[in-house]
Amino acid sequence: MTPDAPPVILDFDDSVLPLAPNELRFDLQSWQESIRFGCTLREFARLRDFLSPMLPHEPGVTFLGSGDYHHVTVLLLDGQAVRNRAPVDLVVCDNHPDNMRYPFGIHCGSWIYHASLMEHVRHIHVVGISSSDIAGKHAWENRLTPLFQKKLTYWSVKQSARWLDVLGLSECRRNFSSPDALLSAFLPYLQRSRQVYLSLDKDVFHPEEARTNWDQGAFRREHVRSIIELCAKRLAGMDVCGEASAFRHAGWFKRFLSRLDGQETPDPSSLEAMRSAHQSLNQRILAWLEAGRR
Numbered sequence: 001m002t003p004d005a006p007p008v009i010l011d012f013d014d015s016v017l018p019l020a021p022n023e024l025r026f027d028l029q030s031w032q033e034s035i036r037f038g039c040t041l042r043e044f045a046r047l048r049d050f051l052s053p054m055l056p057h058e059p060g061v062t063f064l065g066s067g068d069y070h071h072v073t074v075l076l077l078d079g080q081a082v083r084n085r086a087p088v089d090l091v092v093c094d095n096h097p098d099n100m101r102y103p104f105g106i107h108c109g110s111w112i113y114h115a116s117l118m119e120h121v122r123h124i125h126v127v128g129i130s131s132s133d134i135a136g137k138h139a140w141e142n143r144l145t146p147l148f149q150k151k152l153t154y155w156s157v158k159q160s161a162r163w164l165d166v167l168g169l170s171e172c173r174r175n176f177s178s179p180d181a182l183l184s185a186f187l188p189y190l191q192r193s194r195q196v197y198l199s200l201d202k203d204v205f206h207p208e209e210a211r212t213n214w215d216q217g218a219f220r221r222e223h224v225r226s227i228i229e230l231c232a233k234r235l236a237g238m239d240v241c242g243e244a245s246a247f248r249h250a251g252w253f254k255r256f257l258s259r260l261d262g263q264e265t266p267d268p269s270s271l272e273a274m275r276s277a278h279q280s281l282n283q284r285i286l287a288w289l290e291a292g293r294r
Contacts, residue, residue, distance in 0.1 A: 001235045003293050005060035007286060010051075010072065012036065013065045015243035017279040019286065026054055036247060037068045037254050038107025048075050055079060061238045061286065066245035067214055070098060071111035073199045073239055077118060080197060080237045087122040088236045089193040090115055093224055094201040095217035096131045097154055100141050107257075109133075116146035121197075127186055127227070128179065128204040129156040130217040139163040147172045155186055157218050179223045187230060196231040200224065202242025202281070210281050211274055212242045221281075225288045232292025240285060244274035 006022040012032050028035075031050075034043050064072050080088065092098065092112070102110035115121055124146065132138060134154055139161075146152035147169050154161055154173050161173040176182040190196070203212040204219045246268060249255045 001060065001237055002058040003290075005056065005058050008055065008059045008062040010062060010064050010069070012069055013243070013245045013247060015065045015245040015275060015278075016063045016282070017275055019063070019279070019282055024056065024059075026051075032247065033250055035069065035072070036066070036249070037257065038071070038102060038105060038110075040105040042105075044071070044075075044106055047072075048078065051075060052079065059237070061240060061289065063243075063282065064239055064241040065243050066247075067201050067203055067212055067242045068108050068245070068247075070094075070108040070199070070201055070241050071106050071114075073241075074106070074111050074114050076237060076239055077115055077121065077197060080120075086195050086236070087120055088195045088197045090121050090124045090197050090199065091190065091193075091227065091231065092124065092126045092199045092201070093128050093204045093219070093227060094126055094199075095128060095203040095215065096133050096201075097126050097129055097142060098201075099126070099143050099146060099152065100133060101143055110143070112152065113143040113146060116149070116151050121151075124152045125155060125186070125189065126152070127155040127182070128217050128219050128223070129154055129159055131215060132159065134159050134161040134173075136161075136163045155182055157182055179219050183223055183226055187226065190227065190230050193231065194234060195236045196234050197236050198228065198231060198238040200228075200238070200240045200242070200285070202240070202278070205242075210242070210278060211244060213245060214242075221284070224285075228285065228288040229292035232289050235289075238289070240282065243278050244271055246271060 007019050009016045009025040012028045098109050099112040100109045156175045160175045164173045202210045203214045204217045207216050
């Protein structure tokens, strides 16, 4: 990733406020209904074909908007493969494993499986999981292929995922009592990675740090800052999602699924203040990245 590349905003939902005078902003709001939360693989391929010629060859940090668009990371990883065939470790800071079963295509909670199929993705670390998505009662919902292939590791806080031991996959789970303990164990792994693609969903943050549309984790700003600064000089790419966003799907099916997943819709009266707080946090993220490159 070129150090002086401008930030890129994929503007699906008008949630990312201005970040820099030289930012590159692409209006994708006509895609919001079809892509948000999830879509068919055919629709996802259409978005890929639309975006590919638009994006710069060496983009800066890409901001995706709501966490409902986290699956778009797969398209950015695909573009990274075209630019540079060197293997990457995918580090995902997220309160959820994003490795759940979704039979209707791809969605924001299932994209890790699709990323694991990419040859240039060497290993995937999902860091900061506090969600019950990896608890025993939800074990059947997790895609097992990336885990059996030893290509995916869950790094969690107070979510043990002991069901993986029964499957002989104990090495795929690392559970800790606190974010501090997790980072103490994870950062040495990160130091050994030659090239990293970093994907940050701000639902990994404690709600006091940033409020998102989803249930949230326990990370504080210093935890994410440590990760960004450590891998800054080895980044093949980076994206950020988790902005405050409100949207009512036209179709009943996505409305039903998003409610089933426990998604929260911010009060419209508080959106402006929430987005302003996210703007400040996004600018800090850019500053952490710059500090790590020095």
